[in-house]
Amino acid sequence: MGSLFLVLLVIIFIMLIVYVAMGVKIVHPYQKGVVEQLGRYKGTVEPGLRLIYPFVQRIRTVDMREQVIDVPPQEVITEDNVAVSVDAVIYFEPTDPRRLLYNISNFVLAVTKLAQTNLRNVIGEMTLDEAFTSRERVNVALREILDDATDKWGVRVVRVEIQRIDPPQDVMHAMHEQMKAERTRRAVVTEAEGAREAAVTRAEGEKAAAILQAEGQAQATRTRAEAEQYQKEVVASGEAEAIRSVYSAIATSGTDDRVIAIKYLDTLRDMADGQATKIFLPADMSATMGSIGGIAELFKGDGGNGNGGSRGGTTTAATARPSVRASRRTEPSLVDTVTVTEEPPAVGEGQAAVRGNNPPLPPQHDILPPPPAAPPPSTPPGH
Numbered sequence: 367m368g369s370l371f372l373v374l375l376v377i378i379f380i381m382l383i384v385y386v387a388m389g390v391k392i393v394h395p396y397q398k399g400v401v402e403q404l405g406r407y408k409g410t411v412e413p414g415l416r417l418i419y420p421f422v423q424r425i426r427t428v429d430m431r432e433q434v435i436d437v438p439p440q441e442v443i444t445e446d447n448v449a450v451s452v453d454a455v456i457y458f459e460p461t462d463p464r465r466l467l468y469n470i471s472n473f474v475l476a477v478t479k480l481a482q483t484n485l486r487n488v489i490g491e492m493t494l495d496e497a498f499t500s501r502e503r504v505n506v507a508l509r510e511i512l513d514d515a516t517d518k519w520g521v522r523v524v525r526v527e528i529q530r531i532d533p534p535q536d537v538m539h540a541m542h543e544q545m546k547a548e549r550t551r552r553a554v555v556t557e558a559e560g561a562r563e564a565a566v567t568r569a570e571g572e573k574a575a576a577i578l579q580a581e582g583q584a585q586a587t588r589t590r591a592e593a594e595q596y597q598k599e600v601v602a603s604g605e606a607e608a609i610r611s612v613y614s615a616i617a618t619s620g621t622d623d624r625v626i627a628i629k630y631l632d633t634l635r636d637m638a639d640g641q642a643t644k645i646f647l648p649a650d651m652s653a654t655m656g657s658i659g660g661i662a663e664l665f666k667g668d669g670g671n672g673n674g675g676s677r678g679g680t681t682t683a684a685t686a687r688p689s690v691r692a693s694r695r696t697e698p699s700l701v702d703t704v705t706v707t708e709e710p711p712a713v714g715e716g717q718a719a720v721r722g723n724n725p726p727l728p729p730q731h732d733i734l735p736p737p738p739a740a741p742p743p744s745t746p747p748g749h
Contacts, residue, residue: 385420388420388421389417389418389419389420390415390416390417391415391416391417391418391425392414392415392416393411393412393413393414393416393425393427394413394427395413396413396429396430396431397413397427397428397429397430398410398411398412398413398427398428398430398463399411399412399416399425399426399427399428399463400425400426400427400428400463400464400467401416401418401423401424401425402423402424402425402426403419403422403423404422404423407464407468408423410463410464411425426467428460428463428466428467429460430459430460430463431459432457432458432459432524433457433458433459434455434456434457435455435456435458435474435477435478435481436453436455437453437454437455437456437478437481437482437485438453438478438482439451439452439453439530439532440452440453440482440485440486442485442486442489442490443486443490444489444490444492444493444494444497445490445491445492445493445496446493446494448494448533448534448537449533449534450489450494450497450531450532450533450534451530451531451532452485452489452528452530452531452532453528453529453530454481454485454508454526454527454528454529455526455527455529456477456478456481456512456523456526457523457524457525457526457527458477458512458516458521458522458523458524459521459522459524460520460521460522461520461521461522462520463520464520465518465519465520466519466520466521469518469519469520470519473516473519473521476519477512477516477521477523480511480512480515480516481508481512481526484507484508484511484512485508488504488507488508488511489504489531492504494533494537497531498531501528504528505525505526505527505528508526509523509524509525509526512526
């Protein structure tokens with residue numbers, strides 16, 4: 367009897383331990399628990415150690431982490447009647463474990479079918495090129511649709527991503543050909559633009575070089591002109607200074623017209639020393655002849671005073687120089703033509719013979735105007 371009681375106690379103790387173990391539940395940090403009592407919702411518990419009444423209550427845990435659902439490929443016809451295969455990925459997270467458990471029986475299947483049907487609607491409103499280039503717009507549209515539909519299920523759709531859009535093989539081949547043609551066109555355009563830019567750059571370089579060369583030539587011409595101007599100014603200044611010095615020397619030395627006339631005759635003699643047979647002289651020969659006549663009278667006066675009035679002194683002076691005679695024309699002219707020849711002194715009067723096309727001239731005292739009254743010669747020192 368005692369042994370039977372002991373066995374009963376052991377059985378009761380074991381059953382008590384099992385009962386307590388069944389009443390202890392652990393909710394993990396990424397989970398939430400829904401407590402049900404006799405088949406009815408009693409409450410939602412947070413993560414941690416929870417105690418329930420076994421066989422009366424139970425805890426159903428819900429994973430609250432963000433989860434991923436892979437949508438199988440779906441055949442979709444675009445707006446331009448191209449059949450493409452589209453698959454997507456859905457990211458969601460539960461927000462209310464009670465509604466997730468009681469409002470939908472199979473959430474994964476429901477959201478997968480919902481994503482497939484809405485893919486047809488969204489991509490069916492686009493062309494193939496828009497579907498390729500507007501994936502972000504497709505993702506946003508699908509997320510908004512799925513998020514609104516799953517809100518009553520206690521789930522929030524975080525984002526929807528389009529994984530692949532596969533057109534048929536013939537469309538792929540046409541796209542490859544189009545891409546190849548576009549690449550070729552871009553290469554040709556790029557090459558043409560490069561050639562154009564190179565030509566423009568080359569032309570700009572040549573233009574700049576021509577401008578620099580022209581500026582250099584202009585600067586050289588300007589410098590050369592300034593140098594020539596400076597040279598002429600210096601030469602002119604020197605000549606002016608020389609003329610002023612000569613004029614000052616003439617003015618200070620008391621030189622009169624007789625000295626100038628003698629210099630004029632010396633110049634005529636130098637002009638007659640050449641090989642030319644014709645010499646062009648100033649047209650105003652009357653003043654020149656008058657000066658020559660005055661000098662001749664002066665020499666006559668000097669010869670009469672110093673040489674006894676002999677005619678030999680005049681002849682000697684004539685023999686030392688070439689004979690110069692001028693033929694005067696009747697009509698007005700700017701210059702007179704004078705024929706000069708070098709001959710030995712003639713016998714008798716000591717006059718030089720003049721040859722030319724003009725007829726012989728009368729004696730000198732007949733063509734010369736009367737000499738002006740000359741001032742009395744200065745007395746040489748010592749007389």
